[in-house]
Amino acid sequence: MLIRREANPLRQAGSQSRLRRLNSLAVIETIRQEALTIPMIAQVTGLSKTAADSVVANLVELGWAEAVEPLAPTGAGRPASRYRFRAEAAVVVGIDIGPHTTRAELADLNGEVLAGDSVSPSLTDPPGALVADAVQVVDRLLAAQGRTRAEVWSIGVAIPAVVYRDVVTRGAEGWEGFNVRAALESHFDCPISVENDSNLAAFAEAWQGSATTATSMTYVHSGNRTGAGVVLNNTVVRGANGAAGEIGALPQLGWENAQEHLHDVELLDGRRANRAEVFAAAAAGDPLAVQAVDRFSGVIAIGIAALVLAVDPEIVVVGGGNVRAGDTFLEPLRRHVERLCTVRPAPPIVPSTLMERASITGAAGLAANTVLEQLYALADGDRPLADMDVPPWQWTSESR
Structure with missing residues (x-):
């Protein structure tokens, strides 16, 4: 996710030794999630079966791959061996x-x-x-x-x-x-x-969570504090100084003090409620709690709408403790964001699947991902792939 695929060295030409390194990396990428046979590896990578077999043999020798039990035979003949990445x-x-x-x-x-x-x-x-x-x-x-x-x-x-x-x-x-x-x-x-x-x-929501099919998304944390992160073109946006998404620092948005709308709220029966109790009372239909949640959602929506209009994401994922309230929180939030997005339809606003x-x-x-980036750098350089018993910080000096 943090690698810019348009700059992926696998898409660049080079010398034969560099090509062998890139072929090795392509095979590692192919078998990282699933053990595959040589013909399957060849089909996915575009290598010939002979080249794929040679690359896999080298990866096994270096410790990056190993053979696993073949699948049960489905016809005549001996089943083909499969090879897996030794992620462990x-x-x-x-x-x-x-x-x-x-x-x-x-x-x-x-x-x-x-x-x-x-x-x-x-x-x-x-x-x-x-x-x-x-x-x-x-x-x-x-x-x-x-x-x-x-x-x-x-x-x-x-x-x-x-x-x-x-x-x-x-x-x-x-x-x-x-x-x-x-x-x-x-x-x-x-x-x-x-x-x-x-x-x-x-990054996590785009990788394994609620936005795995999106190439652009905005994440908003709503809990004891409020924060945001942005993914564009499958890359986390950091900005020139690491401050991308930090719109909550603007006091005009009200994010820093938004939680006050959910603290010490008087309910219809006269009780004073904290945040969890306010959400529970709103879910049960208490009109004063509903108003408090609506005010809170309206404040959070201003920042979300600003991010939506700035980066035009496919989806907004909301995480943090407040998401446990479900649609009691998300429905008024969606309504306020829709009202503020005047030049485009509001994107789907969904809860985090990863939560805390x-x-x-x-x-x-x-x-x-950092290990993978170092593999890319090694493949793009002038040194061959190292043995897997050599840690990354020694690759430039001990690879063979």
Whole structure:
């Protein structure tokens, strides 16, 4: 998702040695999700069966692929062997450092989650302490899986802040100027990528969530805070300074204070209600709760409409805790957005399927994607594919 496919080296010509590297990468991409036979690999990649067989044999020798049990025979003759990508040969790590919970997950090289854990730090903990908590969680997960830090090939980190070149430029108190990648580099040798959590949630929804068929989408987080991320042409939009989608910083939109419409709301029976209670009362038909939700939705809709009119997405995905209210929240939100989208029909506004897992899923996916990007860079360079027991940070010096 973060790779710009129009710049994909698989579409570029070159020398025979470079072509062999690109063929290897094409085969890896083909067998990443499903074990295939040589004829199937040849059909998907466009290689001849002889070339496909040669590439697969080399990938097996290097440890990137392995033969698996053939499918049950459907006719005469011996069934053909199938080959799979060894996604479990190493792991990537996704970390989500939130305001209340720090989470980490181990995933294989395809981004499939193997294990996860979390810790609830003190609200007063400084950034360095939160990163140290994340490292401890990762170490526990690695130990439980019988793995070491050396087997971690990439780390993706999601944080609720504006991030530019891994440094927080706008965030919670104490975070501005903090370099998350530098804080982790003393513990891990692998590449580390840091992104805004809404950007990674947008990536996750486009990759595995509610927007898998869309090439452009807007993600809006609506919970204790409000944030947004944008995907255009299958690529997460970061902007020149990492601040794309941060329209909530404009006080005129009212996003920063929107939650006040759902706090301490007086209900028809005289009770004072918090956010969850307001949504529940609105679902039950309490007119005062319905009005409160409508006011809140109207404020959120202004920012969503601004994003829709700016980037013209195919779909808007709404995540965060407020989505648990379902159509009690989404129906008035859709109505307000439709009213504000005066020059085009409002796009579908759908709930996140990943819910609170969106940002951590995006972090693990970013880490897996980073490994793939390095494979592309290797294939596009002048070095052959390395053995799979060589980690990515040594590919440029130890590939053979």
